[in-house]
Amino acid sequence: DIVLTQSPATLSVTPGDRVSLSCRASQSISNYLHWYQQKSHESPRLLIKYASQSISGIPSRFSGSGSGTDFTLSINSVETEDFGMYFCQQSNSWPHTFGSGTKLEIK
Amino acid sequence: DVQLQESGPGLVKPSQTVSLTCTVTGISITTGNYRWSWIRQFPGNKLEWIGYIYYSGTITYNPSLTSRTTITRDTSKNQFFLEMNSLTAEDTATYYCARGEGLLPLDYWGQGTTLTVSS
Numbered sequence: 001d002i003v004l005t006q007s008p009a010t011l012s013v014t015p016g017d018r019v020s021l022s023c024r025a026s027q028s029i030s031n032y033l034h035w036y037q038q039k040s041h042e043s044p045r046l047l048i049k050y051a052s053q054s055i056s057g058i059p060s061r062f063s064g065s066g067s068g069t070d071f072t073l074s075i076n077s078v079e080t081e082d083f084g085m086y087f088c089q090q091s092n093s094w095p096h097t098f099g100s101g102t103k104l105e106i107k
Numbered sequence: 108d109v110q111l112q113e114s115g116p117g118l119v120k121p122s123q124t125v126s127l128t129c130t131v132t133g134i135s136i137t138t139g140n141y142r143w144s145w146i147r148q149f150p151g152n153k154l155e156w157i158g159y160i161y162y163s164g165t166i167t168y169n170p171s172l173t174s175r176t177t178i179t180r181d182t183s184k185n186q187f188f189l190e191m192n193s194l195t196a197e198d199t200a201t202y203y204c205a206r207g208e209g210l211l212p213l214d215y216w217g218q219g220t221t222l223t224v225s226s
Contacts, residue, residue, distance in 0.1 A: 044213070089154075089212060098154035098155070101152050
């Protein structure tokens with residue numbers, strides 16, 4: 001199975017900061033990497049597909065980049081509603097797997 | 108609007124079998140190019156993809172769970188199901204059903220149903 005390693009595990013930020021979350025794959029997955037946000041007691045919500053493609057209804061401050069094994073989710077000017085968990089997921093090979101998550105918290 | 112809703116017993120004993128239901132509204136589970144999936148999230152937040160049933164009826168399981176997992180559907184009720192046997196405490200998790208188009212990521216999720224395996 002492909003292992004996705006997310007870092008950092010926890011990120012403490014101030015509203016207005018620009019943040020970058022990392023996801024590293026154990027082998028090349030091309031651009032088959034997607035990002036989800038999960039707020040407390042809610043289901044995950046798709047933010048970015050295929051590493052960098054935007055999703056309808058998701059604020060433009062969220063962007064993604066990367067290919068191969070190294071990927072980044074960036075949030076330009078974090079808002080209070082952005083705090084929660086962020087997961088990456090690969091669909092390059094079955095079983096599709098998720099990263100362990102990054103918790104974005106208020107400093 | 109597409110909606111998914113999970114339901115289940117909540118609490119089961121070790122070694123028992125559980126059946127979970129996902130009721131889909133707003134779209135037929137037999138149309139389009141959709142995969143209807145089961146995902147679980149353990150305490151501590153780890154996510155695991157259990158398997159999925161395609162609109163055509165084709166089923167694929169996570170190899171780590173295939174020996175004790177069955178996914179089925181009832182097209183007349185627009186529902187699909189997850190059955191898992193030989194449960195242990197390690198199966199305690201929140202179970203989600205979700206939709207993805209083809210190999211696209213999951214764009215609609217249910218709210219999840221919590222399953223606790225305990226005597």
